[in-house]
Amino acid sequence: MTPRTQGYLYVLITMLIWGGFTLTSRLNVKWGIEAWDITALRFALAFVILVPILIYKKDLAFLWKKEPFILAMIGGVGYCLTAYTAFHYVPAAHAAIFLNGFIPLCTAFAGFLIFKHAFDKHTWLSVIIMLASISAMSFLMYRETGVAFGLGDLLFVFSAMWWGVFSVLLRQWKLSAWHAMSGVAIWSAIVYLPIYLLFLPKHLSEPEPIHLVLQTLFHGICVVIIATLTYVEAIKRLGAFKTGSIVTLAPFLAAVIAVPVLGEPLSLAIICGLIGMAIGALQPWRWFGRKDSLQKQLEQQKKQSN
Template sequence: MSPRTQGYALVAVTMCIWGGFTITSRLNAQWHISAWDITALRFALAFCILMPVLIWKKDTAFLWKKEPFILAMVGGVGYCLTSYSAFHFVPAAHAAIFLNGCIPLCTALAGFFLFREPFDKHTWVSLVIMLSAISAMCFLMYEETGVAFGFGDLLFFISAIWWGVFTVLLRQWKLSAWHSMAGVAIWSALVYIPVYLLFLPKNLTQPEPMHLLVQGVFHGIFVVIIATLTYVEAIKRLGAFKTGSIVTLAPFIAAVLAVPLLNEPLSIAIICGLLGMGVGALQPWRWFGRKDSLQVKLEQQKKN
């Protein structure tokens, strides 16, 4: 397989897992698995897998730096608790709009406020499209239901802020994919699991054991470990923009699939929000005439 073909294959794997995250997280609400419980299962399983590997490789020194700990608190514990909780209040389509759709915007805002990174023209265009889509969606939702913006939507937006800050810090600190993924999983487990066991409510007896097993394996192995590694490897082969644009489609596809799979409603307001946020996040106008990083590198090698 050529590097480009490998890249698209890795993107396909990442899309399946990210799309599955939206569906399975919404299933948590139907299976009576709380946000506290699924977060604990996710990090406990990832810790049990990754910590022995790090000890065997004698690669634990990086854990004692401040960067992995901060990333874990932001992109691990903070993001998981707010995003998993939001799925208990609103349908999966709202996640595509207020979480995944807002992540590019929140990332740009985090870069500006934390490191004074200026907005480029594409960010400004996306900002206008997204704000217009959200305004139209909220107006239509208010006309239909009398509620324009719910508590679950707020939690999703806070999750997008967490992930935007996490992305900017990750880019600024330039940690490897392995150290980033392992550091977030291990420090999240070390901090969250004791708090969960001592102080937080637990509801592990009500759900079916098979449901707990499925959710634990999917979120603890596929989401935390596999999707992180496939996403980073895809970026190496296709470039950050093309990889990010394609993968961004996954939650929007999952939101549509949730209609027949989970019997969720799909109103005019939701369709408006999905289309607007999808266009703003994907920035399709940047695809025309844009060369990916692999093509640029090959052309540079030919010149040399």
């Protein structure tokens, strides 16, 4: 299997998990699983799996640095609580628009505010497209329902902000995929679980046990561990831009699948928002004539051999 084929295989795995995250998070609402509970179960399972592995590998020293702790508070606890809570207020399509659609925009703004990374012309064009699509969607939603922007949408925007800052810090600090994933999961569990057990409401007796088991396994293993590792491996083989562009499609496809599977509405306003935010996030105009990192590396090796 060639490196490029491996890259697309890793992308496919990541897409399936990211799309599943959108659908299963919305399914939590139908199954009566609260955001507080799934967050606790997610980090508890990851903690139980990862700590013995780190002890066996004698690879615990990195946990005592400030970087894994900060990443856990932002991309772990902060992101999960706002994202899972938002699904209780709005359909899955809103997650594709206000969460996944806003992540590239929030990442660019975070890079500018924290490290003064200037916007390029592609980012500015994405900003214009996204703002135009959100304005059109809000106008249509107000005409249809009398509400242009709800609490769930605001929580998704906050989630995108958390993830944008998380992505910029992760890129700046250059942690390995294993250390980043392990640090976020373990520190999130250490900080969040005591707060959850002592102070937060619990509704673990209300959902069906099989539903709790399925959601815990998917979010604790697939989302936290597998998707992080496959995403990074795909970037190594295909490049960050191409990998990110393809994977970003997953939540938008999940939003469409949620219509027949979960019986969710798909109005003109939602369609407008999905199309506009997808174009802004994917930046399809950059695909033409753009070489990925693998192609550049092969060309460089060929020049050196000659």
